[in-house]
Amino acid sequence: MSKCKICKDIILFRWGIRHGFGECVRCGTPYKYYHYDDENNREKYFECRLKEEYVDVAQQYYQETGKRLDAEVEGFEEWLKKKGE
Numbered sequence: 001m002s003k004c005k006i007c008k009d010i011i012l013f014r015w016g017i018r019h020g021f022g023e024c025v026r027c028g029t030p031y032k033y034y035h036y037d038d039e040n041n042r043e044k045y046f047e048c049r050l051k052e053e054y055v056d057v058a059q060q061y062y063q064e065t066g067k068r069l070d071a072e073v074e075g076f077e078e079w080l081k082k083k084g085e
Ligand SMILES: [Zn+2]
Pocket: 004, 005, 006, 007, 008, 009, 011, 024, 025, 026, 027, 028, 029
């Protein structure tokens, strides 16, 4: 089971519009899902699509507010501004 880089829980994956892309249902972090058929015997895995420089701030935001990254854009901006004061 893969754990989410941001909410640190097991990824509850929801497919997006683009093939192979989706998000963690809990926190909204975007992921690409690599899956191969069992004959290839290769591991299935999630690749976090959040840029490395945003990972820390996204983790902090989720931990402090419990809000999804995409659903609360206004809330995120306010939270970020407070951090800068
Ligand atoms: Zn998550």
